[in-house]
Each structure stands twice: as structure tokens, then as C-alpha cells.
Amino acid sequence: MQAKLNNKEIIVKDNKDVLDINQIKADFPILNQPINNHRLVYLDNAATTQKPKSVIDAQNEFYLTINANIHRGLHTLAEKATNAYEKTREHVAQFIGGVKTEEIIFTNGTTEAINMVAYTWGEKNINEGDEIVITEMEHHANLVPWVMLAKKKKALLKRIPVTPSGYLDLSNIDKIITSKTKLLAVTHMSNVLGTINPIAELAQLAHDKGAIILGDGAQAVPHLPVDVKELGVDFYAFSAHKMLGPTGVGVLYGKKELLETMPPFNMGGEMIDTVTFDNITWAELPHKFEAGTPNIAGVVAFDETLHYLEKIGMENIRQHEITLLDYALKQLTQIDGLEIQGPLEVTNRGGAISFTDPKIHPHDISTFLDSRGIAIRAGHHCAQPLMKILQKVATARASLYIYNDRNDIDALVEALKKMRKYFGV
Amino acid sequence: MQAKLNNKEIIVKDNKDVLDINQIKADFPILNQPINNHRLVYLDNAATTQKPKSVIDAQNEFYLTINANIHRGLHTLAEKATNAYEKTREHVAQFIGGVKTEEIIFTNGTTEAINMVAYTWGEKNINEGDEIVITEMEHHANLVPWVMLAKKKKALLKRIPVTPSGYLDLSNIDKIITSKTKLLAVTHMSNVLGTINPIAELAQLAHDKGAIILGDGAQAVPHLPVDVKELGVDFYAFSAHKMLGPTGVGVLYGKKELLETMPPFNMGGEMIDTVTFDNITWAELPHKFEAGTPNIAGVVAFDETLHYLEKIGMENIRQHEITLLDYALKQLTQIDGLEIQGPLEVTNRGGAISFTDPKIHPHDISTFLDSRGIAIRAGHHCAQPLMKILQKVATARASLYIYNDRNDIDALVEALKKMRKYFGV
Amino acid sequence: MSDPLDDMYREVILDHYRSPRGKKPIKKKDIESEGKNPSCGDEIEMELDMDNGKVKDVHVNCHGCAISVASGSMLAEYIKGKSLDEVKKISEVVKKMLKGEVDNLPEDLGDLDALKGVRNFPVRIKCALLAWMTLIEGVKNYEKGKNHPKASISTEDKEKE
């Protein structure tokens, strides 16, 4: 039973699930297993999500009926495989707001997508003295490539700070984004704090100074309705595995005008037009950026992933997470000694909840919770600079998705309440 | 029923299959379907291979029972997933001759593996005036990266020619590989001609001049027992999808001493040690070269792929293909007008058979065969320079694997015999 | 007749393939255009001798598969004597038909009708299109004025398609 929502209106519902979670849970066979003699409570969704049966089946179906290499083949299977692969591209283009199909490039994940931009657009456009702007809450995937590019090109890396309550501090933004800025690379949603950043506003600021903006959508696309045209981003990257899809599939969206001027990244089959020993011309978009045999089965199964999400509805998913997040935060903030990182206003954040206990290391928290069947993540979450700013060596992180419900939160809260007693601190 | 083979002795058997093909065919459900009202005869194995049920099941099993992100997680699923992923790495290290596990880097395919070497080792070690040696029979994946690197670095790209009968012409090798040579990049088996190149000999020649050698094993590892230590290669690349494995998984083998001196390729999570905004230190091998979330499910299923191949035995697979190739060549050479490209000596070649008809374009050959259920490939096979040397715009290519038998060859031969009549030429 | 293969390789197609029209070189070349289909290796050269707004003579030289050769040959046969407007119109009609955007050719166009069978073989549509796209590009170029270089097209050029 899916609730109808007023378009984009945000409602915190107190006593009712937006989604029929039991029905959804039934689509995920992995959830129906005991872990350490407890029901599995999977709260590590910011790391990777579980896959519904229909997505697993779609991948099987590909291998069992139409497996072939794509693009060059004239035989029946090759044609079917190519059509299925290209159908996903069209679907992705629709899913993120109706962009051109040739603006969608398949990669093996967000990390490769961002590196592709650094190696091609960055290599060509960043020069000595230029400025690249990132934020203090970036994942290493949207940080390390820019640190290294800045070093190599003698460009300046500047950063937008994070306020104590977990938001981007835009008070000095005029000093940070300047006419020297060439690129603003910013995460749409923080994987540590949950913060949803004002991408559209930042895009405007960047464009006003003649810079372009890359959005890291790894945590946003799975949890929010995303329209890259509304956001106004020039590049946008995300991973299928964080949104119920297969591992080894990612997407780089890039504006056609930009993609066309860029040199290719990896080189080999499919991405060339003509090749001699001296001279090479590149294939048209999007093929120019897809060298070699891609993860065909994964891309084909990603089509079903998008269908699954659409059937539930991204607005409903967002609404469900807000409601559950509200429920979770209300209880977690009551637990003795527990510190929550990141914004507490549910309408400005997603479902990644980082927390710490001054007396218990996050690893011990994670091990303790795991013994109760609860899967969370503990560590620096690939955001070491942010950890330093938070003055933590690590945090524990519980992160929500569509199959989580109040029972899962209750299990987490109950276990955390027993934890201090267990460790005797 | 698997024949026992004298170690590495090559025998052409006239009247007996080395493998129990019916039993093997039963492992591949996709083969059991009609294509255009005919039995599917899949002879496009050099492009990609079909997957046995056990490999498809292994991938399912991963998603249905232990799916989680790897390396950083402390919970039960994360630990199981990490162990499964790392088990494949150990298996691959064994499979190619017992190398160190940290010498095995997972990529998304051969193309990415070779580009990784170009972007890291190549970027660091190739300088103006240096020489890179390739051959005239390279696939674009082992050609375009070197053409572009040579251009960028003002290095000289030299090539080992191909003889009319399809072998590397080593008569002037002393003039080609010189003390200026830094890298020899050569395919172990040609995807167009089938030729198996003398990698060990070439490695010796390269090393004598102080150069290193990269072997493109995309066509060799699926079809031959390969021991990279015996071959003496410094780098070696191959793809899972061409050896019954999942799409989106490849391997770069690199000697530890080399990998250690190389800068990383893609940057992000998993491949760092410590990160600040100014300074970054890299993780140890092999993680330094595996940024972001890899194709976990694919890599895990690749372990089962190797088990499947080992159960049959790489020696037996080679023997089966030689026997079938011998049968095929004997008949194909009898067909009016058909020209075979590449060596005719079965012991020096694998099962990729390129052919042309002076009166019928390869595309028409392929369409005609497809209407009879026979899947072959027609085109330049990502080897445009070789096509020029062969003076063909394209060839038709039938390529064998373990599930092919004499019935498949008979179907091909019978159809080809009818073809000229059909086109009235 | 149930074999879709026969629907593509109709006798008239095979006839054009075996003895392509427009093979004879021409002297006066008002329109010059070349096209290629990189994934297939098909290549075509085309020259038109224009007289008083009409196509006086055509030379087509096509290396490729039966479909691309036959398509080029039919083109050569069809456009001879036609006005530039008629040429442009028929090119668009054939393009639309091959891409499945219209179902039938509007009038009786003789041999060209045989190209319909290609639609059942999506990967071969490019082959049939090559000659027509090369023609369209050549005409476009011609209309821009005399000093343009030879027109050229690749079937993988999305924008020009």
C-alpha cells in the first residue's frame, strides 16, 4: 500500500509507515536469515544495499537467454544484448530528469566516474594558479582525485567548511568560489553526516563565476528524486550498488557540450572510430568514454533496478526515510552518552546516522551490535579529513533504506541501551 | 569422461572428442534455445563466452546470502563478503602459475588493466626518445593506449610485422627491440588470426635489452594453461567474461617490484592509507590499485569460474580445441572461395578462425549464418591496423570453446557451402 | 517466404549487388561526397553532375556488404534525371522508411521498395542508410556554395544522422 504524497511536500508521519515494509522485505531474500542467532537487521546501506529478487533474476535472465558481447555483433544474441544494454542507458537518462542518452556514460562506480572527469576534463582544463573547490565533508572518491590533480597542476585546492551542526558553511562563499575557480566538486548527500547540500544554489554560484560543478550523487540518487537539469550540475556521478542494483556499475552524467570537448579516458575497443599506428579518431558519445567490454549483465540488471525503484516511487522512498529517521533520531538522542553527528533536522538530511560514545570505540560498538544481528559500519567512512574536523578517529554509522522499519530501529536502540552495561563503562 | 593427457603433449585426435561435450553443453542453459528456428550454434567465443549454471548460481548465492561491501566492515556479512572476494584473488594467483596474491589486481576487464599500466607505469617510465614495441596483430586495447602514450611522450612506437601466414616476423627483431626499448606490449593469442605468440622468447629478448614486457592474455588464459612465471612477463592482463566468467571483471597481474614503484591509477576509497587535504599516502598492494567499490559479486562468481575450468582441466580444454580446430580447418579449407586468415598449423594457434569470401561481405556472411542459428562475428574485430595489412575491410570469425563440438562445425560448414548459391555469386 | 532473410535479400537487391549501377566515372563533379560506416568498414564515394537544377549523371563507388552496395546502386538509378528538390525529398523518405518512421513508401518507387525488408534486421539498417546519408550531406554542402570541401559523413556521427 503506497501512500500518495503531495508533490515534494515533506511530512513527518508519526505513526504510520509510508511503504508496506513487510511486502518490500519479502522482495529481499537475504534479509530473511539469522545472523549470530538474531534476525538480520541490515543498517549498512550507505556502504552498499541489498538487491531485490527481481534484480538478481534480471541478471540471471540475461546470462540464461541473451548473453553476448555488445555493439559489434550482427547475430541475434548480440543484437538482443546490445538493445538491452542501451535500453538501460535510456532509462537512466529518464531517471535523473530526462537528459540526452549520449550524456549517460556507464562506469564501474562513482569512483571511476569522478576519476574519469579528473583524467579528462581536469587534465585538459586545470592549469597552474586555477582553483578547485571541494567541501570538508567529501568522500575520498570526490577528494583524492582533486588533491592529486591540484598538486600535479599547481592549482589551489580550496574547501568549503562544515559548521558544528553539520551543514556547509556558506558565510564566506564569495571568498572561496572566485573568478579563479574552475571546478566545484561537492557531494549531494554526505555519507557520514547525512547532510543534503544545496546543489542548485551551489551550481548557480559556480556558474556565476564561470566555473563548472560536479555533484557526487552516490548517496543522493538512491534516496531522493534527482533531476540533474533542475540541479544545474555539469557532471554528476553515482553507483548502482547503493540503490538496490548490481555491483560494478556506475554512471557519469555529463553535459554534452562538455563531454564533446573532452579527450577519452580508457582506450581500446568500442571507443574509437578509425585506428592506424599513427592516428586515431574517437567514436561519438557516449561510446568515446566506454572502452572495452563493459559490465553488460550488470548494466542490463540495472534497468530492472530502476523499474523497482520507480514502482515504489522516489518520493515515497524519501518520505519513508524521513519518517523513519525522525523516529530513530528521537530515540537515539535519548541514549545515555551517545553523540549524534550531523544535522538533526530530518528534512535537511538523509538516513545515514553517525554516532559515537566517548567511552566505547566504534569498532567495539559494531562488534557488539553484530553479535545481536545488527549490521552497521564503523570507521572513517572514507572521509578521514572530516573525521579530523569532527575530532573523532572514527564513528559508528547506521544507515537506512526502503526495507528498514521501526522494528529495525527498535532493535538498534535496545542494543545500544545495553551496550554500556556490557562494557562496564 | 575426460581423457588423460600426457603433460603438454599435443595430439590431434581424429575421431574422438577429448571432453564429454554433451555433459558440458548441459551446464550451459543458454545453448538450449532455438535461434531463428534453428539450434543455437554459438561460435562467437572470442567476443565473449557463455556462462555455466554454476557460475550464474555463485553470483546469485552471493546476492542472496552474503552481499555487503568489502574491506571496511566489521559485521558478519561484510566479513564473509571480504573473505569471498579475497579468496578469488588467491585462486587467480594460483591459476596463472602461483604468484603472490598482492600481484593480482582486479579491474573491470583487459582494457582497463592495460590502460592502468599505461596511466601509471607508462606515465612514469616512458620519456622522449624511448621506444615502445607492439605487434601488427594487436587488439585496439593493447594498441590505442600505446599509440597515445607514445604521442604524448614523444616516444617512438615500433611494430613487429606479421608474416603472410599469420606469424610474428622475428627476422629483424634486433632492429626492433633495442636498448632504447622500454616496453614490449604483445598479445599472447591473436583474436583475429588465432596465432599463439612465443611470449617466453619475446620476454627474454625484451629483458636482454632492459625492457619490460606486457602480455595481453585476453584470448590465451581462456584456452591455454598459462603460467606467467614461466612466460616471464612483467604484466599480464585478461578478462573473466572470455573464460566463462561474469562480465565486468578483469585481472592485471604485475610483478610486485614494479607495482610497488608505480603511482596509483583511480583514486578514492580503499586505495589510500591516510588522507588530509594536502597529503595522501597510498594503501599497500594490491589495494593501491583498487579504488572504490569493485564488482564484488562478479569477482566472487569468478572463483567458481576457475573451479569449473580446473575441473575440466586447461590441458584438456586445449586438447579439445586443437582436435576440433583440426576438424574445422580441414573442412573449411575445402569450401569454394573461402579464404582462411592466420596459421593453418593447429599446434601454433587457438580456435579463432577468421575467413573471407572475395564475393560476399563478412556482414552478409554473418547475417546469412545467423538465419541458420549460427552466431559468428563479422567486422574488424577491434584490429583495424591488422585488417589493413590483411587487405580486408573486415573478416568473418568463428571461434571455439569447450561446449562446441563437431555438430557445430558441421552446421557451419554446411551453411557456408550453401551461401554462395544463396547470394547467386 | 517465411524466412525473413529472403525478405531482406530480395532478388532485386541481389541483382543490384551483383551488378551495381552508376559504376562509370563521371567528369563533371558538382557534388562530391563520401561516407563510411566505421563499425562495418563500408565505404562509399559519390559524385553528381548537375545540370539546370537536375541530376544529369551520378557515379557511386561502394565497398561494402550487399545491402550497402545495392542501396547505393538503387540510389544511382533512381536519382538520375531528378531535380534537387525531388532528390532531397526521396532521401528523407527512404531514411524515414528505413528507420521505421513511416510504414510504406508514398508512391510507387520501383526497386527502392525492396529496401523495406532491411527493417527486420536493425543492425543492417546503417548499411542501407549509408548511401542516402552521403547523398544528403553532399547536397547540403552543395547548397552552401561552391567553395566547400568534399562532404563527408560517418554513420556513427550522431549529430549528422
Place this chain on the structure above:
Amino acid sequence: MSDPLDDMYREVILDHYRSPRGKKPIKKKDIESEGKNPSCGDEIEMELDMDNGKVKDVHVNCHGCAISVASGSMLAEYIKGKSLDEVKKISEVVKKMLKGEVDNLPEDLGDLDALKGVRNFPVRIKCALLAWMTLIEGVKNYEKGKNHPKASISTEDKEKE
């Protein structure tokens, strides 16, 4: 007692965690070594005051999880008064035990025995190892001669492991 968690977090481990030994800074630092566990963020600093071939005093400062802190604390308690040879021997024994290469500790080693429970939690073995690897590296460095800089180790350093 069927919960393996209790087998790792034994009372003696939790006791060392709550009140770690070797916290007091020392003046004479003959051996200095630091270690870290980058994926966890665990960090340890260790100093040894050597006298006549024996460990006269130890200072261990560990920021990390219960296991790494307890392991460092037990180390501090155990090695005080031991000869360098004994220190080296016990370090290797603990390393082997944690990695599952030997089943039991050879003699009665008091609290150290409690570290066995960690073996059921493979991802936590690194945490227990950290202090011992840091010690081994410091001793190695010390034996090379006086002028070596402070030893340092990371649990992700394959070679040093």
C-alpha cells in the same frame, strides 16, 4: 557462555581496557616505536627503558578499541622485567596465536591467554596485533643500533607483518 562475544570481551580484557597499565610516562627511552591501524584509526605509542638487557620500564599510550587498548596494556604488564630475548619470543608467540598458527600458548602466560577469544573475530585480529607488531618493530630498530629514528609500523604494511 555460548556467546562468542563474551569469549572476546572477557572480563580480564575489559578490565585492561578500563584501566590500562603502562600509562605513566617514562624518562629514559631506549626503544621508541609507534604503530597504527589505518583502516580502524587505532594508534599506539610505545617506549621502553632498557637496563642491562632487560625491560626496566614501559610506557604504552594507545588510542583505539577495547581490544587494541587491552592488548597494549597486557603487553606493558607482561614484558616489564623480561630480557630482550624473552620479549622477542613472546611477541612471536602471541602473533602466531592470534593468526591461528599455534593453538595454545606454550606456558601459562596469565592474562595474555585471554587474547585467544579474538581469533573468532578475524577483522579484529589486527587490533590485538597492533601493540605486538609495534613492539617487534621497535626491538628490531633498537638492535640495528642507536642512531635509527623512531620505529613505526602500520598493520596494512604487508611486508612488515
